[in-house]
Amino acid sequence: xxxxxxxxxxxxxxxxxxxxxxxxxxxxxxxxxxxxxxxxxxxxxxxxxxxxxxxxxxxxxxxxxxxxxxxxxxxxxxxxxxxxxxxxxxxxxxxxxxxxxxxxxxxxxxxxxxxxxxxxxxxxxxxxxxxxxxxxxxxxxxxxxxxxxxxxxxxxxxxxxxxxxxxxxxxxxxxxxxxxxxxxxxxxxxxxxxxxxxxxxxxxxxxxxxxxxxxxxxxxxxxxxxxxxxxxxxxxxxxxxxxxxxxxxxxxxxxxxxxxxxxxxxxxxxxxxxxxxxxxxxxxxxxxxxxxxxxxxxxxxxxxxxxxxxxxxxxxxxxxxxxxxxxxxxxxxxxxxxxxxxxxxxxxxxxxxxxxxxxxxxxxxxxxxxxxxxxxxxxxxxxxxxxxxxxxxxxxxxxxxxxxxxxxxxxxxxxxxxxxxxxxxxxxxxxxxxxxxxxxxxxxxxxxxxx
Ligand code: PLP
Numbered sequence: 001x002x003x004x005x006x007x008x009x010x011x012x013x014x015x016x017x018x019x020x021x022x023x024x025x026x027x028x029x030x031x032x033x034x035x036x037x038x039x040x041x042x043x044x045x046x047x048x049x050x051x052x053x054x055x056x057x058x059x060x061x062x063x064x065x066x067x068x069x070x071x072x073x074x075x076x077x078x079x080x081x082x083x084x085x086x087x088x089x090x091x092x093x094x095x096x097x098x099x100x101x102x103x104x105x106x107x108x109x110x111x112x113x114x115x116x117x118x119x120x121x122x123x124x125x126x127x128x129x130x131x132x133x134x135x136x137x138x139x140x141x142x143x144x145x146x147x148x149x150x151x152x153x154x155x156x157x158x159x160x161x162x163x164x165x166x167x168x169x170x171x172x173x174x175x176x177x178x179x180x181x182x183x184x185x186x187x188x189x190x191x192x193x194x195x196x197x198x199x200x201x202x203x204x205x206x207x208x209x210x211x212x213x214x215x216x217x218x219x220x221x222x223x224x225x226x227x228x229x230x231x232x233x234x235x236x237x238x239x240x241x242x243x244x245x246x247x248x249x250x251x252x253x254x255x256x257x258x259x260x261x262x263x264x265x266x267x268x269x270x271x272x273x274x275x276x277x278x279x280x281x282x283x284x285x286x287x288x289x290x291x292x293x294x295x296x297x298x299x300x301x302x303x304x305x306x307x308x309x310x311x312x313x314x315x316x317x318x319x320x321x322x323x324x325x326x327x328x329x330x331x332x333x334x335x336x337x338x339x340x341x342x343x344x345x346x347x348x349x350x351x352x353x354x355x356x357x358x359x360x361x362x363x364x365x366x367x368x369x370x371x372x373x374x375x376x377x378x379x380x381x382x383x384x385x386x387x388x389x390x391x392x393x394x395x396x397x398x399x400x401x402x403x404x405x406x407x408x409x410x411x412x413x414x415x416x417x418x419x420x421x422x423x424x425x426x427x428x429x430x431x432x433x434x435x436x437x438x439x440x441x442x443x444x445x446x447x448x449x450x451x
Contacts, residue, residue, distance in 0.1 A: 006147075008031070008033045008045060009030040009031055009033065011286050012030060012031045012033070013026070013027060013030055014249070015029075016031075018031075024199075024345045030271050032044055032410070033045040034120050036064075036391060037052070037060075037063070037064025037065065038064055038065045038238060039063045039065055039430075040052055040063050040064070040427060040428045040431045040435050041064070042064060042415070044406075048413065049413055050410065050413050050414060050415045051379055051413065051414045051415065051427070051438060051439050051442065052064070052415050052427065052428065052438070053409070053414050053415055053416045053426070053427050053439050053443075054415060054416060054417045054424060054425070054427070055292075055426050055427055055429075056204050056292055057287070057292075057417075058229055058261045058266070058287055058288075058380075058424075058426040059286075059287035059288060059291070059292035059403070060266060060291055060292045060293075060428055061265065061266075061287075061288035061291045061292075061338075061347070061428055061429040062291040062338065062341060062347075062428065062430055063124070063312055063428040063430050063431075064428075066291065066293070066341070067101050068229075068337055068341060069290075069291060069293045069334050069337055069338060070086065070293075070340075071337075072333045072334050072336070072337035073293065073294060073330055073331075073333065073334050075218060075333065076093060076329055076330045076332075076333035076334075077122070077309045077330055080329050081330065081370055082328065082329065082330075083329055084324065084325075084327075085114075085322075085326060086322055089272070090228075091327075091332075092329075092331035093327075093329040093330075093333040093336060094114065094329060094332050095427050096332075096336050097112075097114075097129050097327070097332045097335050097339075098112045098114075098327075099338045100281060100336060100339050101285070101298060101300060101339075102300070103295060104270060104339070105181045105271075105283065105300055106269075106270065106271040106274045106278075106283075107272040107273065107278075107279055107280060107283075107302075107367065108302070108303070108417045109283065109301040109302060110163060110301060110302055110305070110306040111300070111301055111306050112298045112299065112300050112301075112367040113128075113298065113301070113326070113362055114296065114298050114301045114326045114327035114328075114332070115286075115296075115297045115298065115299065115323060115326060116295045116296065116297060116323060116325050116326075117153070117286060117297050118152070118153050118188035118258075118260035118284065118286035118287065118294060118332065119152075119153025119154050119155040119158040119159075119285040120152050120153075120155060120158075120296050120297060120298050120323065121153075121158045121260070121286055121297040121298060122152040122155075122157070122158040122161055122223070122258060122260075122284055123153070123155045123156070123158045124299050124321065125221075125223070125282055125284060126144060126157040126158075126160075126394055127321055128156070128282070128301065128305065128309070128321075129142075129144060129220045129221045129254060129282075130142055131308075131309060131312060131321075132220075132254075132308050132312075133220050133317075135309065135311055135312035136308055138217070138396070140217055140321065140401075141217055141218060141219065141220045141252075142177055142220050143160065143177045143178070143179055143181070143218050143219045144177065144178055144182050144213060144219075144220055144221045144222070144223060144254075145179045145180070145181055145207070145210065145211070145219060145221070145222045145223070146161040146162070146178060146179070146181075146222075146223050146224075147180060147181055147183055147184070147223075147224060147228075147326050148163040148180050148181070148182060148183040148231075148234060149163050149164060149183040149185070149228055149231030149234060150162060150163045150180075150183075150223070150224065150225060150228055150231060150258075151163075151164065151225065151229055151231050152223060152225075152260075153260075154167065154185070154259055156173070156175060157172050157175060157178075159171065159174070160173050160174030160175045160178040161174075161178055161223055163180045163183070163231070164230070164231065170338075171236055173186065175188045177305050179208055179210065180207055181206060181207050181216065181372075182203050182207075183228070183231065183234065184199075184200070184203055184234065184236035184237060184240045185228075185232070185234045185412055186199050186237055186338075187190050187372070187373045187375070187384070187392070188392070196237040196238065196239075197237065197238075199237055199240055200236070200238075200239045200240040200242075200243050201243060203240065203243070203244075203409065204240070204243035204244050204247060207222075207244060208247045210433075211247070211251050211253070214229075216251035216252070216253070216368070219251060219252040219253050220253065220254060221253060221255070221256055221282075222239075222244070222248050222253055222254070222256065223256040223257075223258055224255075224256070224257065224258065225257075225258045225259075225260070225261060225262060225272070225374075226257060226259065226262045226267065226271075226272025226273060226275060226276045226278065227261070227262055227264075227266075227267060227377060227380055229260075229261040229274060229380070229424070229426070230419060230424075231417075231419070232382055232384070232419045232420060232422035232424070233376055233380055233381060233422060233425075234375070234377060234382070235375050235377055235426050236276070238427055241277060241278055242277065242278050245278070245279060246311070246425075248442045254277065254281040254282060254305075255269070255278070255280045255281055255282075256280060256281070256282040256284070257271075257272065257273050257278050257280035257282070257283045257284070258284050259271050259272055259283050259284060260274065260284055260285065260286040260287055260297070261287060261335035261380070261426070262275070262341060262380075262407070263283075263285040263286075263288060263289065264285070264287075264288035264338075264339075264347075264429075265288070265342060265347050265348045265378070265379075265429050266288065266351070266378055266379060266380050266426065266429070267351075267377050267378040267380065267385070268348065268351050268355055268377060268378035268379075269348060269378075270342075270348055271283070273327040274379070275377065281301070281302045281304075281305060282299060282300065282301050282302070282305065283299070283300040284297065284298070284299050284300075285297060285300070286298070288338070288429070289335045289338065289339075290334045290335040290338050291334075291338045293331075293334050293338070293429035294328075294330060294331035294333060294335075296327075296328065296334070296335050298334060301375075332436035335443065346432075347429050348431065350429065350430065351378050351379050351429050352378070353380050354379070354431065354432070354433050354436055355377075355379055357433045357437055357440070358376070358379055358381055358425060358427070358436050358439070358440070359376055359377070359381060359434035361437060361439075361440035362374045362376070362425070362438060362440060364440070364444075365383065365443075365444060365447060368447055369389065369451065370385045370386070370405075370447055370450060370451065371383055371384070371385060371386075371389070371447070372384045372385060372386030372392055374427070378406065379383075379425075379426065379427060379429055379431070380424075380425070380426050381424075381426075382419055382422045382423065382424050382425070382426040383422065383425075383443075383447075384417075384422045384423075385401055385402060385405060385421045385423070385447075385450070386421070386424075394421055395421055397420065400418075401421055401450065402418030402419065402421040402423055403418045404423060405423050405446050405447060405450050406418040406423060406446075407417065407450025408445070408446035408447075408449040408450055409442060409443055409446035411445055411446075411449075412442040412443075412445045412449075414439060414442040414443060414446070416443065423443070425439070425443075427439060
């Protein structure tokens with residue numbers, strides 16, 4: 001083995017394979033090592049402070065220093081550090097969390113299945129959708145329609161649902177039976193003379209044509225994030241889901257809401273489902289469920305799906321799916337405490353109250369020469385930079401302008417995320433109005449530096 005320096009950066013480059021990273025660039029630039037966090041800030045190993053404008057990866061909703069979560073984890077670790085729920089075993093944190101989630105579900109739901117990540121939740125959903133249709137004696141009704149630019153994770157089935165080419169290319173994905181329909185981004189894909197409402201009608205029409213072309217008897221489910229996150233913070237037209245949902249009903253197609261980012265207050269309601277008037281049959285949750293202090297995620301299913309699964313598991317002898325850590329008691333205890341805090345502190349009300357500081361603040365840059373569109377709702381937002389404001393022409397992707405903006409922001413002590421040329425914002429939900437104003441001001445400096 002070649003000699004490795006002692007610094008964190010040298011050892012990182014020597015040993016650490018980074019997720020979602022340009023590996024060649026990383027060999028050159030190395031890591032930004034984050035050492036600690038407090039409130040909405042994180043601090044690097046040189047002591048520099050950053051506003052965490054993305055709450056990590058859209059997840060540390062309560063910020064970085066919530067002692068109650070530390071205590072909840074410690075208490076549970078001392079009492080019962082692990083137990084599982086296979087067969088007929090159970091433990092209190094798992095039962096309590098399942099009950100809490102079903103009680104706050106935005107539409108009537110029957111049961112929760114726990115996973116460790118959003119990817120596993122969506123992978124589980126694919127299997128449940130297949131299992132359900134086999135239970136109903138519909139072996140051909142298996143295809144799942146997702147959307148271009150939708151993000152649902154990285155495991156084999158979840159990455160297949162994701163509609164981003166770099167998650168498929170050279171991984172030999174998507175798997176068979178996963179289809180993608182159009183992305184509801186009016187600014188990018190609306191046609192000349194079309195209103196947002198016309199656009200929503202056209203997309204719904206295209207979805208119906210796809211279902212008819214495939215054969216409605218072969219299409220099992222449709223999956224959507226209420227607001228697309230990693231695809232570039234895309235807020236659909238107001239009537240988009242109103243147009244889509246009757247089509248799904250017409251052809252007996254399940255609706256899966258991926259609430260991994262939107263769940264627990266991000267859009268200004270407890271769930272994106274409420275913000276956009278959705279009626280899903282299945283909901284996946286993760287991230288803010290535990291404010292990301294420990295990994296835990298879940299799949300909520302409706303009563304008819306549960307009943308079909310009961311019949312099928314009786315026939316087969318078991319419901320043959322589950323992770324060692326499904327509903328691990330320690331993250332479950334942390335998630336339960338997180339939900340209590342959301343309620344006690346009215347975090348959703350807080351998001352509504354402070355959201356204008358982010359949304360209106362960023363919209364002030366609409367006139368900036370680099371800015372094509374500012375979009376968002378609640379405490380999620382995206383700013384898309386373009387080469388030509390009038391024509392909306394994008395920059396040559398090789399220039400990686402979004403990445404430059406994010407790097408300038410970092411210099412100004414703000415962490416944001418570039419998704420292509422859209423800069424994403426998803427700060428901790430507990431952020432104060434003055435911290436949001438500060439975030440917006442730092443971002444403005446980064447935009448100016450990029451000019
Ligand atoms: N679904 C959505 C909407 C997401 O944003 C993500 C992650 O960003 C996932 C699923 C996958 O979650 P995880 O990274 O926990 O596997």
